[in-house]
Amino acid sequence: MSDWGIQKAALGERLAAGQQHARGKVVPIPSLPAFLKAVIRSGDRVCLEGDNQKQADILASALANLDPRHVHDLHMVQSGVVLPSHLDIFEKGIARRLDFSYSGPQSARIARMLFGGKIELGAVHTYLELFARYFIDLTPNVALIAAVSADKDGNLYTGPNTEDTPTVVEATSYKNGLVVAQVTEIVDKVPRVDIPGDLVHFVVEAGRPFYVEPLFTRDPAAITETQILTAMLAIKGIYAPYGVRRLNHGIGFNTAAIELLLPTYGEKLGLKGKVCTHFALNPHPTIIPAIEAGWVEQIHCFGSEVGMEDYVAARSDVFFTGPDGSLRSNRAFCQTAGLYACDMFIGSTLQIDLEGHSSTVTTSRIAGFGGAPNMGSDPRGRRHPSEPWLKAGAEADPDSNAALRRGRKLVVQIGETFGERNTPLFVERLDALDLAQELKLDLAPVMVYSDDVTHIVTEEGIANLLMCRSKDEREQAIRGVAGYTDIGRARDAKLVDQLRQRGVIRRPEDLGIDPLDADRRLLAARSIKDIMLASGGLYRPPSRFRNW
Amino acid sequence: MEKLSFRLTAPNRAGGTRAQTIVGVVASGNLEVLLERSLPAGTCTIDIATAAHGFGAVWDAVVRDFVARRAAGGLRISINDGGARPDTVALRLAQGVRKIEEPER
Amino acid sequence: MTAATANDVPLSWYEASARQRIDALVDAGSFCEFIGPELREISPHLAIFNLPEQFDDGIVIGRGRLDGAPVLVAAQEGRFMGGAFGEVHGAKLTGLLRAARALKQDVVILFDTGGVRLQEANAGELAIAEIMRAVIEARHSGINVVGLIGGRAGCYGGGSLIAGTCSRLIISEQGRLSVSGPEVIETNKGIEEFDSRDRALVWRTMGGKHRYLIGGADIFVDDQALAFREAAIATLAIRSRFDPNVLQAEQKRLERRLHRFGDVEDAIEIWEVLGIDQPTGIPALPTGAFLRAANKRENADDAR
Numbered sequence: 026m027s028d029w030g031i032q033k034a035a036l037g038e039r040l041a042a043g044q045q046h047a048r049g050k051v052v053p054i055p056s057l058p059a060f061l062k063a064v065i066r067s068g069d070r071v072c073l074e075g076d077n078q079k080q081a082d083i084l085a086s087a088l089a090n091l092d093p094r095h096v097h098d099l100h101m102v103q104s105g106v107v108l109p110s111h112l113d114i115f116e117k118g119i120a121r122r123l124d125f126s127y128s129g130p131q132s133a134r135i136a137r138m139l140f141g142g143k144i145e146l147g148a149v150h151t152y153l154e155l156f157a158r159y160f161i162d163l164t165p166n167v168a169l170i171a172a173v174s175a176d177k178d179g180n181l182y183t184g185p186n187t188e189d190t191p192t193v194v195e196a197t198s199y200k201n202g203l204v205v206a207q208v209t210e211i212v213d214k215v216p217r218v219d220i221p222g223d224l225v226h227f228v229v230e231a232g233r234p235f236y237v238e239p240l241f242t243r244d245p246a247a248i249t250e251t252q253i254l255t256a257m258l259a260i261k262g263i264y265a266p267y268g269v270r271r272l273n274h275g276i277g278f279n280t281a282a283i284e285l286l287l288p289t290y291g292e293k294l295g296l297k298g299k300v301c302t303h304f305a306l307n308p309h310p311t312i313i314p315a316i317e318a319g320w321v322e323q324i325h326c327f328g329s330e331v332g333m334e335d336y337v338a339a340r341s342d343v344f345f346t347g348p349d350g351s352l353r354s355n356r357a358f359c360q361t362a363g364l365y366a367c368d369m370f371i372g373s374t375l376q377i378d379l380e381g382h383s384s385t386v387t388t389s390r391i392a393g394f395g396g397a398p399n400m401g402s403d404p405r406g407r408r409h410p411s412e413p414w415l416k417a418g419a420e421a422d423p424d425s426n427a428a429l430r431r432g433r434k435l436v437v438q439i440g441e442t443f444g445e446r447n448t449p450l451f452v453e454r455l456d457a458l459d460l461a462q463e464l465k466l467d468l469a470p471v472m473v474y475s476d477d478v479t480h481i482v483t484e485e486g487i488a489n490l491l492m493c494r495s496k497d498e499r500e501q502a503i504r505g506v507a508g509y510t511d512i513g514r515a516r517d518a519k520l521v522d523q524l525r526q527r528g529v530i531r532r533p534e535d536l537g538i539d540p541l542d543a544d545r546r547l548l549a550a551r552s553i554k555d556i557m558l559a560s561g562g563l564y565r566p567p568s569r570f571r572n573w
Numbered sequence: 574m575e576k577l578s579f580r581l582t583a584p585n586r587a588g589g590t591r592a593q594t595i596v597g598v599v600a601s602g603n604l605e606v607l608l609e610r611s612l613p614a615g616t617c618t619i620d621i622a623t624a625a626h627g628f629g630a631v632w633d634a635v636v637r638d639f640v641a642r643r644a645a646g647g648l649r650i651s652i653n654d655g656g657a658r659p660d661t662v663a664l665r666l667a668q669g670v671r672k673i674e675e676p677e678r
Numbered sequence: 679m680t681a682a683t684a685n686d687v688p689l690s691w692y693e694a695s696a697r698q699r700i701d702a703l704v705d706a707g708s709f710c711e712f713i714g715p716e717l718r719e720i721s722p723h724l725a726i727f728n729l730p731e732q733f734d735d736g737i738v739i740g741r742g743r744l745d746g747a748p749v750l751v752a753a754q755e756g757r758f759m760g761g762a763f764g765e766v767h768g769a770k771l772t773g774l775l776r777a778a779r780a781l782k783q784d785v786v787i788l789f790d791t792g793g794v795r796l797q798e799a800n801a802g803e804l805a806i807a808e809i810m811r812a813v814i815e816a817r818h819s820g821i822n823v824v825g826l827i828g829g830r831a832g833c834y835g836g837g838s839l840i841a842g843t844c845s846r847l848i849i850s851e852q853g854r855l856s857v858s859g860p861e862v863i864e865t866n867k868g869i870e871e872f873d874s875r876d877r878a879l880v881w882r883t884m885g886g887k888h889r890y891l892i893g894g895a896d897i898f899v900d901d902q903a904l905a906f907r908e909a910a911i912a913t914l915a916i917r918s919r920f921d922p923n924v925l926q927a928e929q930k931r932l933e934r935r936l937h938r939f940g941d942v943e944d945a946i947e948i949w950e951v952l953g954i955d956q957p958t959g960i961p962a963l964p965t966g967a968f969l970r971a972a973n974k975r976e977n978a979d980d981a982r
Contacts, residue, residue, distance in 0.1 A: 443658040509659035600757040
């Protein structure tokens with residue numbers, strides 16, 4: 026007869042070992058190294074909480090300081106490889122295998138370590154995909170998470186930056202894994218219970234808040250005239266005709282420009298109430314003027330943003346907030362919302378090839394995917410209709426039976442034809458392919474696949490790929506908005522002109538937009554200070570973004 | 574600095590009567606464009622001093638498009654470039670011909 | 679407050695170019711440029727360093743009218759080499775100030791400078807000295823020399839020395855006025871002394887509000903071209919004195935200021951000593967509320 030309690034027994038052993046270094050559930054900071062050594066076993070699958078924003082930074086450093094003679098061969102399964110300590114863990118030989126989603130600031134080092142064989146890569150995932158695997162084949166043995174406060178029973182308050190925590194805890198704790206939380210402080214009563222105490226085995230009082238990166242703050246002072254022109258094209262050429270009300274904005278200056286043009290240019294076009302009413306979106310500071318001008322009805326958030334806490338709390342009509350008043354974010358739910366309940370994703374990218382595949386990977390950097398591919402893909406499981414979805418579906422396949430025709434999610438890639446340091450946005454061949462070859466990956470890391478992209482917007486115009494009927498048309502539509510890049514200059518001018526006649530390509534002049542009107546004075550806020558003023562003083566930007 | 578010079582046949586004569594105008598500033602990713610009405614109406618010259626080397630072909634495409642599409646005939650155009658992207662160059666050139674059309678105040 | 683009030687500014691001084699600022703400052707259509715870009719009076723030094731030149735060498739000078747009265751104007755372009763002084767740039771301003779004395783016309787200097795250009799440091803330093811002398815000589819003959827500070831590059835180094843010799847200074851919150859810039863302080867004294875990337879620290883140490891509160895600037899205005907214009911008109915209407923008494927008064931004021939604030943560590947403590955109710959709230963205050971809160975400020979009225 027087999028023993029069906031192996032995992033429970035193993036958890037019991039870890040709990041007993043950890044208890045040696047804790048008082049109740051509370052682990053004093055000085056005992057943290059000994060505690061971690063006691064509860065983590067070589068070969069464990071460990072989820073170290075951290076994404077593009079919040080970080081369980083104290084636990085990360087403690088893990089990186091373990092002795093690899095005691096703990097080694099860990100398999101890290103985590104959303105973000107962001108802190109230097111996340112990679113130190115591999116450098117020192119404490120961990121060997123990695124499954125992750127996003128690597129932002131560590132993208133160059135992670136690439137070097139992959140080439141050097143210091144890391145054995147499982148796969149680069151999207152957030153939702155990695156979360157899904159936590160419940161199927163990448164369930165953690167140990168989760169090291171971060172919260173704002175805890176009570177002595179382990180009830181956690183994660184505050185505005187709840188983000189991944191509920192998902193990580195759900196997958197770990199209900200499958201006999203051990204959950205350890207770092208918290209700023211232990212309190213008598215938490216402001217709200219985000220994670221019930223019986224799922225949390227130990228808490229570490231860090232004495233300071235976990236690190237949060239203000240990743241979604243874009244200073245309007247840096248928005249260029251070209252970005253404004255491109256934003257005008259997107260609003261007038263895509264938002265308006267499709268009537269896009271439910272959407273997600275990717276990170277970047279292009280979408281920041283769109284947000285800041287809604288109360289000015291959008292208002293002038295009479296679009297208020299007709300577009301941009303419901304968002305799956307982090308609380309971008311640049312969305313404040315649109316909210317204040319009454320454009321936005323509802324926003325659900327993946328995470329929070331540094332400095333936006335008070336503003337969000339004061340706008341509970343728009344944001345999801347808890348009984349304590351502050352934001353409740355949830356990455357897994359928001360990713361799902363962005364995938365299934367939004368009609369459009371619009372975001373920037375680094376490279377687009379002639380088929381329309383796009384990638385943020387360059388040969389020396391592996392930035393990961395984060396959530397963009399979840400937002401930027403057409404969900405085959407969607408069944409509810411909406412006007413933009415049906416219209417896009419009809420454009421792609423005008424001749425089929427409307428009642429049997431799938432709609433299409435609008436997946437828009439937006440950018441200037443030349444990026445930083447005059448790097449062209451359009452390329453013959455994605456760097457991602459070279460990287461895949463070098464690392465012997467089965468799949469090239471593609472951010473948004475060609476068959477998901479519906480539109481490409483640059484300062485030269487909009488290419489509607491839904492209306493392309495052949496591979497050749499698609500290529501010329503892309504070349505036709507590629508400006509003065511090599512790709513753009515090698516266009517077939519006659520074919521591009523025909524596409525323009527058919528409305529597949531639309532130029533500023535086709536939409537009644539004069540490039541010379543693209544002026545910074547069109548922005549509803551031209552500085553962080555303007556945004557702060559628009560918020561009535563509720564938005565408190567981090568010091569480094571202030572110029573007052 | 575790389576120097577480039579173009580002398581092009583211009584189909585459209587520059588509008589207005591202003592003798593000269595200037596747009597933009599020399600900064601990273603930006604450029605200044607000085608336009609002087611000093612040539613025969615069917616000609617446009619463009620002299621470029623640029624900090625970004627090796628983009629001659631792109632400049633060639635940008636200035637040819639500009640002269641073909643905009644009213645640049647009769648203009649001697651001089652550019653000091655701080656490494657601007659082609660879209661910025663095209664925008665400044667367009668702003669320049671628009672400004673030289675404006676009446677003198 | 680709604681977004682509309684944050685953006686009903688027709689022209690942000692901070693964002694405008696030197697030429698846009700002059701256009702918005704003087705009476706419409708009244709500006710006439712001296713040594714314009716068409717003369718290509720460029721720096722003789724930059725080509726040696728393979729650096730891009732600008733046809734006006736980063737400064738626009740000329741004459742115009744302010745509310746009908748003739749005035750000479752100089753505007754630095756803070757985006758070209760940080761608005762820094764080089765040989766030609768400096769000579770244009772020196773010449774304008776000498777002309778002011780000869781023509782008996784007031785001068786408005788639109789500062790936007792990081793100081794002296796490293797590539798032509800000797801010429802630039804000499805220019806600073808010549809300009810300061812020319813300012814003093816002009817003032818001595820009864821000419822007003824008014825400085826406007828609110829540009830991207832601030833007013834640093836030699837530029838701040840010149841500003842110190844002006845009859846009056848008009849500043850906006852965005853304007854920064856200091857001899858040493860944040861990076862220079864950090865490089866020389868360490869990040870513990872001054873973290874140049876802490877922008878809030880930079881602004882509360884060198885920014886317009888602080889300079890106005892301690893009498894380093896005389897008029898505080900919104901970041902709007904029209905506000906600068908109105909303040910310049912009002913300022914030029916006051917005849918400034920310039921004699922040994924004025925200099926002695928200024929010396930006394932500075933000694934008093936040093937005595938009063940010499941021991942404090944941070945601008946906020948200075949504001950506290952000044953008797954401002956909620957000193958930490960100062961940076962976030964809009965102009966009207968700030969001016970009300972600033973009624974106990976130090977001023978240099980007797981000294982200028």
